[in-house]
Amino acid sequence: MTASSPAPVVRIAGVDKTFGRGDRVVTKALEAIDLDIARGEFVSLIGPSGCGKSTLLRIVGDLTSPSTGTVQVNGKSAEQARRDRDYGMVFQAPVLFDWRTVEDNVKLPLEILGYDAARRTARAREMLELVELGDFLKHHPFQLSGGMQQRVAIARALAFEPAILLMDEPFGALDEMTRERMNGEVLRIWEQTGTTILFVTHSIPEAVFLSTRVVVMSARPGRITKIVNVDLPRPRTDDTREERRYFELVTEVREALRAGGGDLDDSGTIDGMDAASMERTIAEGAVG
Amino acid sequence: MSGGVGTLAAGPGRPGFGASRAGGVVRRSFGFYLPAVLVFVGALVLFEVVLDALNVKSFLIPKPSAILAALRDNWSSGRFALQPAAINTLQEALMGLVIGTVAGVAVALATARWTTARGILLPLAVAANAVPIIAFAPLLNNWFGLLNPLSKALMAAVLVFFPVMANVTRGLVQVEPGSLELMRSYAASEWTILRKVRIPNALPYFFTALKVVTTFSLIGAIVAEYFGGSNTSLGRRIVESASAFKFDVTWGAILLGAATGIVFYLVVVLVERLVIPWAAALRGET
Numbered sequence: 298m299t300a301s302s303p304a305p306v307v308r309i310a311g312v313d314k315t316f317g318r319g320d321r322v323v324t325k326a327l328e329a330i331d332l333d334i335a336r337g338e339f340v341s342l343i344g345p346s347g348c349g350k351s352t353l354l355r356i357v358g359d360l361t362s363p364s365t366g367t368v369q370v371n372g373k374s375a376e377q378a379r380r381d382r383d384y385g386m387v388f389q390a391p392v393l394f395d396w397r398t399v400e401d402n403v404k405l406p407l408e409i410l411g412y413d414a415a416r417r418t419a420r421a422r423e424m425l426e427l428v429e430l431g432d433f434l435k436h437h438p439f440q441l442s443g444g445m446q447q448r449v450a451i452a453r454a455l456a457f458e459p460a461i462l463l464m465d466e467p468f469g470a471l472d473e474m475t476r477e478r479m480n481g482e483v484l485r486i487w488e489q490t491g492t493t494i495l496f497v498t499h500s501i502p503e504a505v506f507l508s509t510r511v512v513v514m515s516a517r518p519g520r521i522t523k524i525v526n527v528d529l530p531r532p533r534t535d536d537t538r539e540e541r542r543y544f545e546l547v548t549e550v551r552e553a554l555r556a557g558g559g560d561l562d563d564s565g566t567i568d569g570m571d572a573a574s575m576e577r578t579i580a581e582g583a584v585g
Numbered sequence: 586m587s588g589g590v591g592t593l594a595a596g597p598g599r600p601g602f603g604a605s606r607a608g609g610v611v612r613r614s615f616g617f618y619l620p621a622v623l624v625f626v627g628a629l630v631l632f633e634v635v636l637d638a639l640n641v642k643s644f645l646i647p648k649p650s651a652i653l654a655a656l657r658d659n660w661s662s663g664r665f666a667l668q669p670a671a672i673n674t675l676q677e678a679l680m681g682l683v684i685g686t687v688a689g690v691a692v693a694l695a696t697a698r699w700t701t702a703r704g705i706l707l708p709l710a711v712a713a714n715a716v717p718i719i720a721f722a723p724l725l726n727n728w729f730g731l732l733n734p735l736s737k738a739l740m741a742a743v744l745v746f747f748p749v750m751a752n753v754t755r756g757l758v759q760v761e762p763g764s765l766e767l768m769r770s771y772a773a774s775e776w777t778i779l780r781k782v783r784i785p786n787a788l789p790y791f792f793t794a795l796k797v798v799t800t801f802s803l804i805g806a807i808v809a810e811y812f813g814g815s816n817t818s819l820g821r822r823i824v825e826s827a828s829a830f831k832f833d834v835t836w837g838a839i840l841l842g843a844a845t846g847i848v849f850y851l852v853v854v855l856v857e858r859l860v861i862p863w864a865a866a867l868r869g870e871t
Contacts, residue, residue, distance in 0.1 A: 360766055379772055386770040392763040396785045396863055405781065409771045437863050 304372060305333040306461055306493045307357060312366035314352055325518040326352045330366070332512060332521065334461075334495060339487055341496045341504035343550065344514030344557070350497045351465050353519065357495060358384050358463045371460055378460070382410060385454030385492075387464040391446040393438035393453075400425065400434040403453045410457050424452035427486060444475040448482065455486065461493045468503070477535075480506055484533055501554070505546045506533060513550060515557030523553040647833040652840060655833035665826050665834045666817070671841045674810065674819040677734045678802040678849075681741020685798065688742065689749030690791070696750075697757035697783060698775070707754070714747045722809045731813045737820075741805030745798040752794035756787025789864045792857040799849040807842060 314327040326349035334340050342350040355361045357368055359375040370378035378384065393402045403421040412420065425431050428448040438446055447467055454462055464483075468476045480503055487494055498504050504511045511525040527546055529537055537543055629649040636648045643651060659665045692710070696703040722740050729736035760782055768778045810820020819842050826834035858865055 358770060360769060379770060382772060384770050386767060388763055388766070390763050392761065392767050394764070394782070394785065395867055396788070396861065406771050408781070409768075409773050409777055437866065439867050 306336050306338075306371060307332070307334040307495065308367075308369040309333070309353075309357065310367050310369075312353070312356060312363040312368065314349060314356065314361075315364045327356075327363075328518040328520050330519070330521060334493060336493055337491055339494045339496065339507055339509045341498055341508040341511045342514060343498055343501065343504045343511055343554070344519060345516045345554065346499065347517045347519075348514040349517065349519030350514055353514075354463050354465050354495060354497045357461075358386055382406075382457060383460040385457070385459035385462045387447070387450050387454045387462065387467045389466045389469045391438070391443075391450040393446055393449055395437055395439055397437070398434065399430060399436050399438065399441070399449050402438065402449055403456050406453060406457050412457075420456055421452075424456045425449075427455070427489070428452045428482065444471055444479060447471065447479065451483070451486065455490060455492070458490075459492070461495060464494060464496045466497050466499065469499070476500075476503065477538075481535070483507065488532065501547050501550050502538070505529075505543060505550060506538060511546075511550050513553040513557060520557075522557040525550050525553065644830060644832050647836055651833045652836045655831070656837040656840065659834050659837065665822050665831065665838075667819075667822060667834075667838055667841055670817050670819050670822045670838070671845060673734070673815060673817050674737075674803070674806050674842070675845055677737040677806040677809075677818070678741050678845075680734065680738035681805055682745055682799065682802040684738060685742035685745025685802070686749050686795070689746045689794075690753055692746075692750050693753035693757060693787075694779075696754050698779070703754070703758075710747060710750060714751075718743050719805070719808050722812045725809065726812055726814070732815050734815070737806045737809040737814060737818075740809035741802040744801040744805040748798050748801070749791070749794045752790040753787050756790030757783045760786050788861050792853065792861065792864075795853045795857075796850060799853055800846050803842060803846050803849065 309330055309332040312327055312330040313325075315322045316324040316326060326347075330353060332340075342353060344350045352361065356363050357370070357375060359368075359379040362375075368375040370383055373381065373383075393399075394405070397405065400418075400421050403424055404417045407417040407420055422431065422434065425434060428451055430445060430448055430452065433441065433445070438449065441449070451467070454464075467483075468479050471479060483494075484507060486492075496504075496507060505525075505527055506529075508527050511527060512521055513523040513525065514520065515522045525546060529540070529542055529546070632646075633649050636646060647655070656667060659667050661668045692706060696706050719740070721743070725736045725739050729739060757779075764782050764786075765778065768782060773781070806818075807820040807823070810818045811824055814821060816822075816825070819838050822838045823835050826832070826838065
């Protein structure tokens with residue numbers, strides 16, 4: 298690495314992922330993935346269902362390991378990065394604990410990281426203000442709407458200032474209106490915090506609206522077919538969605554997807570399963 | 586409140602459950618159970634009238650008024666004094682409840698922590714539960730002494746153990762996979778996961794089990810007493826008054842046992858509301 302090109306936050310090199318039982322390959326999910334993500338970037342992974350985009354994100358987050366190849370985060374292995382708490386994760390489901398209040402849910406990672414009580418409170422409240430839930434500190438998750446729950450999950454992921462935010466279809470379960478508003482929120486938070494974000498989605502407009510770069514992947518086995526640089530001006534607002542350049546980029550991504558084979562569908566799943574449950578199913582021996 | 590927050594599923598006017606203190610719980614419970622109590626009293630009156638009208642012999646079913654009179658006359662004195670008997674039985678049941686619950690939770694924690702332990706202990710526990718455990722009562726009397734309250738308490742404990750163990754294990758193990766991945770992303774230790782995810786997740790299961798086994802503990806104690814023990818106990822009072830054809834006393838003792846069981850249950854409900862107030866809200870009971 299030279300001084301002119303700063304070290305990337307994430308460096309993915311030659312990553313393959315196969316799911317199998319014993320020596321038998323059941324599914325080849327990812328093939329020859331190379332990708333660098335620079336500090337402060339907002340990179341989206343988009344592709345047809347079953348292209349392994351969630352699996353790639355899970356490999357970066359060390360929730361699963363690559364079959365071959367390496368992932369480095371801030372010059373460390375993905376596992377070391379996880380142990381150093383470099384990751385803030387937001388899943389499609391908010392994964393909040395019903396027995397904790399909204400505030401205490403945000404405090405959870407801070408407790409594990411050993412922040413003292415005063416700092417936990419200050420930090421949790423600051424983050425909940427950031428996602429505009431300052432009035433809901435003492436509510437429990439089940440008293441909130443889906444969009445609000447996902448905002449709590451984002452506040453929790455940001456609370457300990459992780460080096461990179463990994464978001465796995467965080468708004469996939471939300472309606473279109475809420476989703477667009479959440480997109481605006483995420484952009485605002487990203488601009489305010491300067492964090493690096495890796496974002497998995499199956500929505501082309503969402504990817505284009507949010508990202509600095511959109512990584513387009515092909516159908517199984519997942520390969521990177523094209524990287525679209527999004528040169529839309531910032532700050533991006535609702536008006537951005539009506540600009541000519543925006544539509545051009547949406548078209549560019551759509552054509553890249555079509556060239557890679559396979560259509561997007563609404564589920565973003567592999568045969569109706571997300572990557573996590575597919576792995577579990579295979580691990581339990583129910584598949585193959 | 587600040588505007589423009591978006592979808593307000595719940596207004597800020599109803600935050601958390603800080604208001605759910607004991608007083609509120611008691612008042613709400615009272616309101617909840619009042620209709621049932623009224624129906625019960627109504628049924629007693631109906632029984633009284635019908636038994637009187639049909640001239641049913643008192644050794645078949647004594648009239649409610651006769652049972653209440655027997656309870657009053659045999660409350661604290663006489664050959665069939667019921668109040669000290671109920672206290673002894675309650676103590677045995679309580680002792681059994683504590684022993685069975687502690688053992689059940691301990692085994693559940695072990696099975697949740699060590700998969701090997703689960704593989705060995707769970708099938709054994711299921712097999713043990715299939716045995717009509719109450720049949721062991723004479724043996725327990727033999728092992729620990731007929732007059733030793735421990736022999737009754739252990740009968741209760743054995744009955745309590747399995748539901749507690751099975752439920753708490755389920756609560757500890759059946760954690761949302763996403764929760765475990767979240768904890769993994771924090772590089773949390775197994776111990777942290779146990780404290781912050783598994784145990785809170787298991788608490789509602791624990792209280793569900795507790796509500797069932799309070800009754801089991803009384804059944805265990807009373808049935809163990811049937812096979813012999815101190816005469817100052819509900820089980821012995823029931824057996825002896827029945828063999829003396831004092832069926833009004835027998836019914837009185839049964840009624841007292843039932844009342845004890847209900848109080849027992851309500852205490853558990855109250856503790857549950859105080860310890861995990863959110864669970865009732867989640868079920869939509871507040």
